[in-house]
C-alpha cells in the first residue's frame with residue numbers, strides 16, 4: 001500500500017554538490033511554510049566542495065515536530081552516484097521521484113514503492129541551450145513537478161520566486177516558466193496528486209525561518225560586539241560570515257560610511273582568541289566563532305582569560321570529533337573540553353541554546369555575562385542548529401536595554417578615592433573591579449598577567465594570596481549560577497518517579513519523544529538545562545526523581561559527567577541516553593531507548609532498595 | 612620573588628618634561644633581571660624615550676609575551692596598563708587591544724624566543740596587517756628565562772655556553788619584517804643608548820607597524836666567546852648605516868648638518884627624523900636596497916644597525932578596516948544595537 005499522509009511526511013532530495021539544487025530545495029521548504037505548514041529541513045553534506053553527494057531533507061510536520069524524524073517517505077533521486085543507497089532508504093510504501101530521461105533497468109527499482117519518472121533532462125534540453133541554464137532550471141522543473149504531485153499551492157511558490165528576484169521581471173518569468181514545465185508534465189502525464197499531500201493550514205503563525213549561525217551572529221550585533229576575530233572552520237564559518245553581512249547592513253555609520261565594527265580573519269585560532277582577549281581587556285565586546293579543533297588550539301589562552309579575568313565570548317558550533325572527526329556531522333561533544341578548557345583548575349560558563357531564537361538571545365546575553373563575570377563564556381551551538389534553517393519564535397529586543405558592562409571603575413570613581421584592587425572582592429560575589437587601559441593619568445593602572453598575584457595585582461608566588469585568589473574565582477563561579485539562563489522544567493501531568501534532562505539541539509526531538517512515550521504510558525518530568533554552571537534547580541530536579549535520563553549527542557555522556565562532578569550526584573541515578581553517529585538525534589531513538597530502559601526498570605523497583 | 616615597589620621620593624630639582632612629569636614618572640618597579648642584562652638597558656631607553664616625548668604615561672599600553680625580555684614592561688611605565696600575555700602570543704593580544712581603542716599607543720615587547728620561535732607566526736601576521744604599534748624584540752639569541760637554550764635567532768655556527776654548536780640557520784627578524792611590509796624597521800644595540808633612544812621615539816611617532824630588533828646580550832647565558840650576540844661581538848661588528856636625531860613637531864629644525872650627509876624624513880604626525888648617514892649610499896626609503904644591503908653585510912659577518920627602512924606615509928589596520936574614528940570601546944548600546952524596529956524588519960524578511 002502506498003503511504004498516505006497529509007502534512008506529515010519526509011521528503012529527501014539527493015543531489016550532486018554544486019549543481020545549484022540548494023536554492024530550489026529551499027524554495028520547496030519555504031513554499032510549504034507559506035502554506036501554513038511547519039517544516040524542518042536539514043542539510044546532509046560531505047566535507048567537499050563540488051561533485052560529491054549532498055542531501056536535503058524536509059520534514060513536513062503539521063504538528064510542529066522540528067527534530068529529525070528518521071526514515072524517508074519520498075526520495076527525489078537526482079544523483080546517479082548514490083542511487084542504490086537512496087532507493088534502499090525509502091520506507092516501504094514510499095515514493096521514488098527520478099529523472100526518467102534515460103531508461104533504467106527494472107532491477108534498479110523496488111516493487112514495494114511507487115516510482116514516479118519525469119524526463120527532467122529531456123525537458124530542460126528541449127527548452128534551453130545554455131548548459132548552465134539547463135542545469136539550474138532542471139531544479140525548478142522538478143520543483144514544479146513535485147508541486148503537482150504533492151498538491152501544493154503553486155501561488156505560494158510563485159510568490160516566493162517574486163520576492164526572491166524582487167524587480168528582476170525577466171528572471172521571475174523564466175523561473176515561472178520552468179516551474180510550469182514540470183507542473184504541466186505531471187498534470188498531463190501522471191497520476192496526481194499522490195498519497196503524500198500538503199494542505200493549507202495555519203500552524204506557522206508569526207514564526208521565522210532562520211539558521212542558528214545567522215541568528216547567533218545577529219545576537220552578537222545586538223549584544224554590542226564590535227570586534228570579531230576568527231579562523232574558518234566548518235560548521236562555524238557561516239557565523240562569522242553572517243556577522244560580517246549583518247554588520248555591513250546594520251553597523252555602518254550612515255554619515256561617514258565608516259564601520260562600527262572590526263572583523264579580522266586571523267591566521268589561526270590562537271590568534272583569534274588572542275585578539276578577542278586583547279580587545280576585551282581594552283574594553284570592547286569581542287568574540288570568536290569556532291568548532292572543536294579550534295577550541296583545542298585556544299586552550300592556553302582560555303586559561304589566561306580565566307585567571308587574568310578577561311571577558312571573551314566563544315561561539316562553538318560543535319561537530320563530531322575527536323580530531324577532524326566528521327567535520328560536517330553534528331554532535332554535542334565539546335562540553336567537557338569547553339567547561340574545563342586549559343591547564344590548572346579552570347572552569348567556564350557555557351550556554352546551550354535550543355534553536356535560533358535562543359541562539360540570538362543567548363548570543364546577545366553572552367556579552368553581558370562575559371563582562372559581568374569577567375571570564376570567557378561559551379555559546380554552545382552545533383551543526384544541527386547552526387547550519388540548518390529552523391522554524392522558531394521571532395527575535396525580540398527591548399530598546400530600553402543598556403549593556404551590562406560589569407564592574408568597571410571610571411576616572412571619576414578613582415578621583416572620588418575608591419579603593420581599586422584589581423583582584424579585590426569588594427562585594428562578596430567574587431567579582432572584582434577592573435579599569436580599562438587609559439582611564440586615569442595616575443590611578444587605576446595595573447599589570448595583567450597569567451602568573452599569580454595579590455589582590456592589588458602585584459606579582460607574588462606566595463601560597464596564601466594564590467589560594468585566596470583561586471577561592472575567590474570559585475565564589476565567582478557560584479555567582480554565575482544565578483546569572484546564566486535558568487533550566488526550564490516541564491512536569492508530566494501524571495506524577496512520576498522518572499525525569500529526563502536534555503539540552504541544546506536535542507530539544508525538539510525530546511519534546512516529540514515525550515509525546516510518544518506518554519502514548520505508551522511512560523510519563524516523564526523534563527528539565528531542559530540551558531547553561532553551565534548548573535542552577536540549584538538541577539540538583540532539586542534530580543532529587544525529586546528516582547532516575548533521571550540524561551539525553552545527549554556524544555559518546556561519553558558529557559553533560560552527565562558534568563552533573564555528577566559539579567552537583568555531587570550518585571551516577572547510578574543518571575541514566576545516559578546517547579546518540580552519536582553524527583546524524584541529529586530523533587524522537588524515535590529517544591523514545592525507544594527510554595522505554596526499553598523503563599520497561600526493564602519496572603522489574604526492579606529501586607525505590608524500595610533505597611529506603 | 613615578590614613585587615618590589617620603587618621608593619617614591621621626588622627630588623625637587625628633578626627636571627620635568629613638557630607635561631610636568633619627571634623621569635621617575637615613567638619608571639616601573641625595580642628590575643629583577645640579572646645585573647648587567649641587556650634588557651635593563653632597553654627598559655632605560657624606553658623610559659627615556661617616553662619622557663623625552665612627553666607622553667602621558669596612561670595613554671600607553673604595554674604588552675608582552677613570556678621570557679626575561681617580556682618581564683621588562685613591569686620595570687617601565689608604572690602608570691600604564693600592562694599585559695603579560697602567553698608565550699609568543701603578544702602580537703594577537705596587542706592587535707585586539709588596538710582594534711578596541713585606536714587612540715592609545717601600543718608598545719609590544721618580546722624576546723627572540725617569543726617572536727622567532729613559538730610566536731613566529733603571530734609576529735609575522737601582526738606585521739603584515741600593519742597594526743599601529745612599536746614592536747620591540749630584545750634579541751639575545753637564547754632563551755634566557757629557561758636557562759640558555761638556543762633560540763631561532765642564534766647564528767649558525769655560534770656556540771652555547773655549554774659548548775654546543777648551533778647548526779640551524781638563524782632567522783633575521785629585521786629581514787622578515789622588511790619582507791612582510793613593516794613600515795618602520797630598525798635595529799639597534801642595548802649598549803648604544805644614543806642610537807636606541809631616538810629610534811624608539813621615532814618608532815612611537817610612526818603611525819603603522821614599527822619593528823625594532825634590539826640586540827641585547829644575556830650576561831648569564833650568551834655573553835661568552837663564540838657567541839655572536841655578546842657585548843664584545845656586537846660592538847666589534849656593529850655596522851651602523853646612520854645615526855638618528857628625533858625632532859618632535861614642536862621643535863624647529865636646526866639645519867647645522869653638513870649637506871649631503873643628512874637626510875630629513877618627515878613623519879605623518881609632523882615629527883622629523885634627521886638621519887646622519889654613515890653608509891653614504893644607503894637609501895632608507897628603499898625596501899629592496901635595504902634588504903640587499905642587509906644580506907651583503909650579514910654575509911660579511913657584520914651586524915647592520917640604524918633606521919633601516921621607513922615609509923613616511925604608512926597605512927594601518929584601522930585604515931584597512933575603515934573603522935570609525937571613535938575608539939570601538941567607547942561605543943554603547945545606542946550606537947551598537949540596531950534596535951527593535953530594525954529587528955522587526957529582519958523578522959519579516961525571515962517569514
Ligand SMILES: Cc1ncc(C[n+]2csc(CCOP(=O)(O)OP(=O)(O)O)c2C)c(N)n1
Pocket residue numbers: 677678679680681698721722723724725726749751753754755756757762
Ligand atoms: C607554552 C609555553 N612553552 C614554554 C614556556 C617556557 N618558556 C618561558 S620563557 C621561554 C623562552 C623565552 O625566550 P625569549 O623570548 O628569547 O626571552 P628571554 O628570556 O631570552 O628574554 C620559554 C621557552 C612557556 N612559558 N610557555
Ligand code: SF4
Pocket residue numbers: 643644645647648649650679680751755756828829830831832
Ligand atoms: S637570564 Fe639572561 S636574559 Fe634573563 S635576566 Fe639574566 S641576563 Fe637577562
Ligand SMILES: [Mg+2]
Pocket residue numbers: 678680722723724749750751752753754755762
Ligand atoms: Mg631571548
